Amino acid sequence: MKRKLKTVFAMLLCSTLLCMTGCWDNKELDSLSIVTGIGIDTGKEPGNLDLSFQIASVQNGSKKEGGGGEAAPYLIRESKGRFVLGGIDALRYGNSRQLFLQHNQVIIFGSDVAKSGVKPYLDSFMRNTETRMEVWVLVAKNDARSILSTKTEQDKISSVALTRMIMNERAISPYSSTNMLQFTSHLVDRSTAPVTLVVERREEDGLQILNFSGMAVFKDDVMVGMMDMYQMQGYILSMGEVNGGSLEIVTDLGNADLKITKSSCKQEIVLGDQGNITFKLKVNTVLAVGALQNFRGMDINKVISLVNGKAKEALETKIKACFAESQRLQSDIYGIGAHIHKHHPKEWKTMESAWASIYPKIRLELEVETNLGSSGKISESLNMREGHE
Template identity: 75%
Template sequence: MRLKLKRIFCLLFCFVLLCTTGCWDNKELDGLSIVTGVGIDASKDPGDLDLSFEIATVENGSKKDGGGGGEAPYIIREAKNRFILGGMDSLRYGNSRELFLHHNQIIIFGSDIAKAGLKNYLDTFMRNTETRMEVWVIVAKNDARSILSTETKQDKVTSVALSRMIQNERQISTYSSTNMLQFTSRLVDRSTAPVTLVVERKEENGLQTLNFSGMAVFKDDVLVGIMDMYQMQGYILSMGKVNGGSVELLTKYGNANLSITSSDCEKKIILGENNSITYQLKIKTNLAVGELQNFRSMSINRVIDLLNAEAKKDLTTKIKASFAESQRLQSDIYGIGAHIHKYYPKQWKNLEGAWSAVYPTIQLELEVETNVNYSGKISESLNMREGHE
């Protein structure tokens, strides 16, 4: 009996070894072009796309960082085709390596292509088994090609620089940046409009930089507007937890820069008669004094009271401006429709078909509470110490 069990065990062991000898779809690293960034622009030729693929050149990058070699740590391969996959296939000619998307960091859509709609182009990435749904989706203020070709000083690979910039933004708030999963989830939801960061390239004194300059607002999959940084701060404050950012205040007594240490909001949606909707927001924000200018001969207590009042006014204006802009664009970026669908399904049946027309009629009731509770290592500035009133 024991001998029979041993034979069975040996057969099973051999079978397991045969099954774990390798992967059917493994790919050798030296046969791949590792794509770290993809740019998609509208072409001058109707129906075509101008495609840009940022490909890491690991060996060159390491030599340059170490002081040797003069080649860039990446190359940009370009293609023109009606299809993204067709453009990738066309790059096989004249290229000894296959494009590999698994390590792609970011997908950048030019503003022209975003205004035409993104569903057709997202389809390619969602079907591709190499695409990660965590890849970041952003919109270039102009064209995606110029963004990918920007040579930043701190991070040599543009896509890596952008990915790190997004991670920095997400330490403040997770609501402005969007990955493919979040973007497509909002498209599937149909009532909630996608948003994502807008990046632009700047050059001054020969130095190239990339900056986030606002937030792209979509209606379905079509780019319909861009909120500036002022409106964008109002949006993220009204969405949930915020753990950073600053508030600049200009008053007749002096100027101040306050740091947001924490912020949170309570949301409530009230359905009234005749399909009227009220959106109630209660926001509580804690701030710290980062910098004071002037406020000559004023006590710290008086300055704090003034800053609380001015900060409340500033945040209220930003939040209302953001909400009003979303209504002008008829884009429910706050997910109000999704909330009604979930908690009031019967009422939603009457609203769903005309949601674009109903959304601009929603009334906003806003309550903002600010608390300036930290003045830094000192309380009074040098100007304030010149004698109190």
């Protein structure tokens, strides 16, 4: 009996000890360099890259050791190399902490790197088991390092600020941003041209701010141009559901600031008997008045009719401007070729090799409907009544 009790006691003791032990492969926080942003720029030496890694600071308290004020929220570590992996390894050799990439928010390509082709660098990240496929891919209007080193006012870590800015954009439209999975899937597709947001750093009233200034357009993996925000809005309206945004209307009688409440787009791709292709877009947009200026002495119904007509013209112009620019760049950003490949595989076989020259010849057939509804809490501008009897 005593032997049995001793055996039971020993088993309970062992199980208790096992419960108290931690996971053998856990990584302690103070042994890691948590990477939150990666920048890739063309190196000063031919064939080399300048790599920038934004690393979040991990402090036990909010003050620097020795009482020297608040700790910096991040630090920038740099390395040089011909390949991304070599640059990461070089940084690891000179670092007391292990680089941890699983919390990385953004991969930013400098414009020079983007113009030379990004496929080799994306290949490195995709092979790295720590890289998340959901990481956002951006192009810096100039260099990537300056974006990562920007000290923004609200979010102290610029990569976190960029992620939150992207999520704000995606609340309006999911087509405004691109992660690594979406970018590489378009590369594999070969006919659809990837696009990414362009980010730039500016100064306003002595403060550094980050701002999205448009989108980068690629042909295969090489950036062939940048579209401004005007053209980018045309692209977003052409791709599907839009749940926000604004539209400025300027006329000889007055001006209006409109809110895009909701917009939808139906796409149709028609192949003609002679091999000609028509890209049909039917856009339906619901608008609301954000502000009215002037329109002195005019009836509100006439103002709404005038502004609604001008809004329709403005949306048509934006959509056409984006489509024309994509044709000039020979970059199928709409996925027209992918649609033909899927639904007309026989015809696609004859088009695939010459798609870059076929795409600029596609005819756009555009139909835009606008419905200007709510005028807000007040119907007229503060000076519209002037001149009324």
